[in-house]
Amino acid sequence: MFYREVGQFKSTYAADMAIFPIRQDRIGIMAILAAAAVGVPLIANDFVLASIMIPGLIFTLAAIGLNILTGYAGQISLGTGAFMGVGAYAAFKLASAFPQVNVIVWILLSGVFSAGVGVVFGLPSLRIKGLYLAVTTLAAQFFLDWCFVRVGWLTDYSSSGAIEAARRSLFGVAISGPEATPLSRYFVVLGLVVFLTFIASNLVHGRIGRTWMMVRDMDIAAELMGVRLLPAKLLAFAVSSYFAGVAGAMMVFFWLGAAEPSAFSISLSFQVLFMVIIGGLGSMIGSYFGAAFIWALPVLIKFAPNLFGVEIQSATVEHANSMIVGALIIFFLIVEPHGLARLWAVAKQKLRVWPFPW
Amino acid sequence: MLGRYALAFSMAMAASVVLPPVAKAQDSLYVPLLTYRTGAFAGSGIPIADGMHDYLEMLNQRDGGIGGAKIVYEECETGYTAQKGVECYEATKGKGALMYNPWSTGITLQLIPKAGVDKIPVLSMAYGLTAAADGKTFPWVFNPPMTYWDGASVAMKYIAAKSGGLDKLKGKKIGFIYLDAPYGKEPIPLLEMLAKESGFTLTKYPVPGDKMQDQSSQWLNIQSDGPDWMIMWGWGAMNPTAVKEAVKVGYPMDKFIGVWWSGSDDDARAGGAGAKGYLTLNFHGTGAAFPAIADIKKHVVDKGLSTLKDPARLGENNYNKGVYNSMLIAEAIRFAQKKTGKKAVDGADVRAGLESLDIDAARIKEMGLEGFMTPVKVTCDDHSGSNAVYVQQWDGAKWVKVSDWMEPMKDKVRPLLVADAAEYAKKNAPWPVRTEPCGGR
Numbered sequence: 001m002f003y004r005e006v007g008q009f010k011s012t013y014a015a016d017m018a019i020f021p022i023r024q025d026r027i028g029i030m031a032i033l034a035a036a037a038v039g040v041p042l043i044a045n046d047f048v049l050a051s052i053m054i055p056g057l058i059f060t061l062a063a064i065g066l067n068i069l070t071g072y073a074g075q076i077s078l079g080t081g082a083f084m085g086v087g088a089y090a091a092f093k094l095a096s097a098f099p100q101v102n103v104i105v106w107i108l109l110s111g112v113f114s115a116g117v118g119v120v121f122g123l124p125s126l127r128i129k130g131l132y133l134a135v136t137t138l139a140a141q142f143f144l145d146w147c148f149v150r151v152g153w154l155t156d157y158s159s160s161g162a163i164e165a166a167r168r169s170l171f172g173v174a175i176s177g178p179e180a181t182p183l184s185r186y187f188v189v190l191g192l193v194v195f196l197t198f199i200a201s202n203l204v205h206g207r208i209g210r211t212w213m214m215v216r217d218m219d220i221a222a223e224l225m226g227v228r229l230l231p232a233k234l235l236a237f238a239v240s241s242y243f244a245g246v247a248g249a250m251m252v253f254f255w256l257g258a259a260e261p262s263a264f265s266i267s268l269s270f271q272v273l274f275m276v277i278i279g280g281l282g283s284m285i286g287s288y289f290g291a292a293f294i295w296a297l298p299v300l301i302k303f304a305p306n307l308f309g310v311e312i313q314s315a316t317v318e319h320a321n322s323m324i325v326g327a328l329i330i331f332f333l334i335v336e337p338h339g340l341a342r343l344w345a346v347a348k349q350k351l352r353v354w355p356f357p358w
Numbered sequence: 359m360l361g362r363y364a365l366a367f368s369m370a371m372a373a374s375v376v377l378p379p380v381a382k383a384q385d386s387l388y389v390p391l392l393t394y395r396t397g398a399f400a401g402s403g404i405p406i407a408d409g410m411h412d413y414l415e416m417l418n419q420r421d422g423g424i425g426g427a428k429i430v431y432e433e434c435e436t437g438y439t440a441q442k443g444v445e446c447y448e449a450t451k452g453k454g455a456l457m458y459n460p461w462s463t464g465i466t467l468q469l470i471p472k473a474g475v476d477k478i479p480v481l482s483m484a485y486g487l488t489a490a491a492d493g494k495t496f497p498w499v500f501n502p503p504m505t506y507w508d509g510a511s512v513a514m515k516y517i518a519a520k521s522g523g524l525d526k527l528k529g530k531k532i533g534f535i536y537l538d539a540p541y542g543k544e545p546i547p548l549l550e551m552l553a554k555e556s557g558f559t560l561t562k563y564p565v566p567g568d569k570m571q572d573q574s575s576q577w578l579n580i581q582s583d584g585p586d587w588m589i590m591w592g593w594g595a596m597n598p599t600a601v602k603e604a605v606k607v608g609y610p611m612d613k614f615i616g617v618w619w620s621g622s623d624d625d626a627r628a629g630g631a632g633a634k635g636y637l638t639l640n641f642h643g644t645g646a647a648f649p650a651i652a653d654i655k656k657h658v659v660d661k662g663l664s665t666l667k668d669p670a671r672l673g674e675n676n677y678n679k680g681v682y683n684s685m686l687i688a689e690a691i692r693f694a695q696k697k698t699g700k701k702a703v704d705g706a707d708v709r710a711g712l713e714s715l716d717i718d719a720a721r722i723k724e725m726g727l728e729g730f731m732t733p734v735k736v737t738c739d740d741h742s743g744s745n746a747v748y749v750q751q752w753d754g755a756k757w758v759k760v761s762d763w764m765e766p767m768k769d770k771v772r773p774l775l776v777a778d779a780a781e782y783a784k785k786n787a788p789w790p791v792r793t794e795p796c797g798g799r
Contacts, residue, residue, distance in 0.1 A: 051444075055441075162464070178471035257472065260467070261539075262539060315395030318435040
């Protein structure tokens with residue numbers, strides 16, 4: 001009733017293949033974008049922007065990257081954290097070597113480096129499948145981790161082994177470094193994430209996305225249909241690592257401000273993998289839900305007792321946090337094994353037929 | 359229609375997320391404590407958090423705060439991770455935080471550039487970026503009573519004294535086992551310089567952060583290399599594991615010196631009877647036999663206000679480190695109050711207070727910490743002070759002081775430190791030029 005597409009006729013192929021073929025969806029996405037661009041900055045304070053919105057969006061981008069690889073192309077990867085690290089170190093090196101070029105250019109370019117690394121570690125995917133592939137990507141994680149610690153050139157031989165976000169601005173407004181306000185960083189992050197989501201969404205809805213899904217569903221059948229497996233899989237690795245790399249660069253420049261090698265450890269890979277699984281494999285909106293669930297929820301729980309003036313020891317909250325989030329993960333996976341994105345789809349269907357139950 | 363409800367609901371949700379600005383209570387001093395009672399480093403973090411908490415609570419109970427203003431402290435759990443550390447910083451800085459004690463080199467590195475912008479000083483007590491001791495480059499960062507390089511130089515001094523002089527170090531093999539993180543890598547430049555000067559060979563044994571509890575390969579290498587002395591820069595679960603492994607491979611424990619962060623009572627206990635003889639550096643007394651600690655027992659522990667789970671652990675090494683840190687917090691605020699004449703000081707005032715910090719023998723006695731510490735003086739140039747350190751030895755049940763208070767090799771450390779600070783400023787160009795007046799706001 002609320003969500004019926006009755007009367008919306010499509011007269012062109014383009015309209016039929018649009019990302020949002022239904023008018024309600026188009027209105028909805030515009031409303032969400034407007035809320036994110038205008039509403040959030042108006043009502044959220046610095047803490048919400050800096051600790052929930054910015055990291056949430058950055059994790060969303062990383063989750064989209066992994067979702068392309070795992071959800072759409074069916075290749076399991078445990079190396080996302082390391083690929084994010086490659087992007088971060090590449091952006092750091094580029095930004096310090098060429099300070100005159102705008103940092104956003106370098107952040108977008110840094111993904112190219114992680115794409116290259118991703119392709120190299122994606123090569124075994126032609127022969128190795130499933131869990132075995134996970135092990136080779138795990139090797140990528142450990143090898144790159146080792147590089148971040150050992151190769152001094154990556155950190156410009158800093159004695160502490162950490163990289164720091166340079167002070168950079170856009171149109172005279174500081175967007176990275178300590179002077180950048182959460183608001184300006186939020187706008188940059190929002191802009192980049194929306195732009196890259198748009199690109200990713202177009203990729204997976206088009207010919208390339210369909211080849212990936214064919215490879216995922218049955219690679220032999222895909223091969224017989226004329227899909228060349230090696231380019232298809234490597235392209236998935238490249239695109240996925242590109243998104244992860246850009247997310248990693250954004251993590252250092254727009255969120256943390258500095259990062260030691262341990263920031264890109266295996267636990268980061270798992271964090272992103274959980275986002276993809278909880279959010280829903282093979283779904284763009286799922287990446288957003290997953291990032292919100294895994295990142296924002298614990299932050300809210302952590303600071304919720306404070307908001308209501310309840311005095312609880314911070315360590316107790318932390319333990320409770322792990323238990324609550326863990327229980328919720330199990331709950332959601334039992335109720336809906338296909339992730340939050342599926343719940344969303346079910347909700348949409350329910351709205352469509354309401355008030356009738358079928 | 360439902361859509362409108364959903365929108366209203368989500369607006370309400372979003373609005374409830376927005377934290378209300380915390381009204382600053384009259385004459386209160388807000389100090390956020392970034393602690394970690396969870397995660398792989400909780401073993402080290404819990405006693406420290408207890409010590410910091412209990413000393414501040416004691417001041418509230420006994421003296422009604424500092425200079426008549428009550429201390430409002432709040433713990434925020436970082437789990438020793440940079441992600442959560444930044445989160446805690448963002449969550450608490452708006453409430454009028456007077457200073458930050460990150461308790462992690464990684465989090466310190468993140469806060470250093472922010473400190474000057476947000477006008478909240480960072481106190482990294484005997485950890486963090488060594489170069490931050492250069493007050494000209496880092497006006498907002500303080501690392502008293504000494505830096506890692508000072509500590510490494512004292513360890514070498516002790517080794518030299520035991521070997522019969524600095525010139526006797528030639529040809530000796532010294533092993534350095536460290537946590538492979540910014541923290542563990544800090545002393546390497548100084549040790550390498552000393553190795554070149556004195557002619558000993560330095561062998562490095564890095565322990566990756568995720569392999570802290572499995573050091574068998576490192577200790578097998580140590581066994582086959584047979585270094586004359588071992589120096590350790592460890593933290594969290596790395597320490598007890600290293601002590602255990604050293605006992606297992608039969609390394610002579612009285613030739614094994616840990617930094618002050620490797621000297622928790624639990625670290626040494628892990629080695630059992632074999633750990634007897636294990637040495638660590640220290641910059642404060644251990645045990646509960648100090649009037650200030652007795653006051654903590656009387657005003658906090660006995661009243662049930664302490665976070666300490668087992669009262670018998672009052673006065674353990676890491677607990678006392680927490681006490682020392684809170685003492686520095688309180689003294690910095692006291693100096694800030696003295697300087698400005700205000701009761702409720704702000705971050706910039708506390709920076710000035712830290713910069714004029716001068717805890718002399720008389721004040722130490724007044725605080726009830728005689729014998730616990732040596733005088734600490736911070737100047738505008740030197741934000742660390744290169745104060746004295748002593749060596750303590752585990753006797754199987756407690757720590758025993760086995761050396762005098764030893765001055766670090768300041769002549770060697772200082773030039774290296776100033777050069778490193780300049781290097782940091784160059785790499786992070788444009789690094790702001792110091793505009794804060796000496797000891798002022």
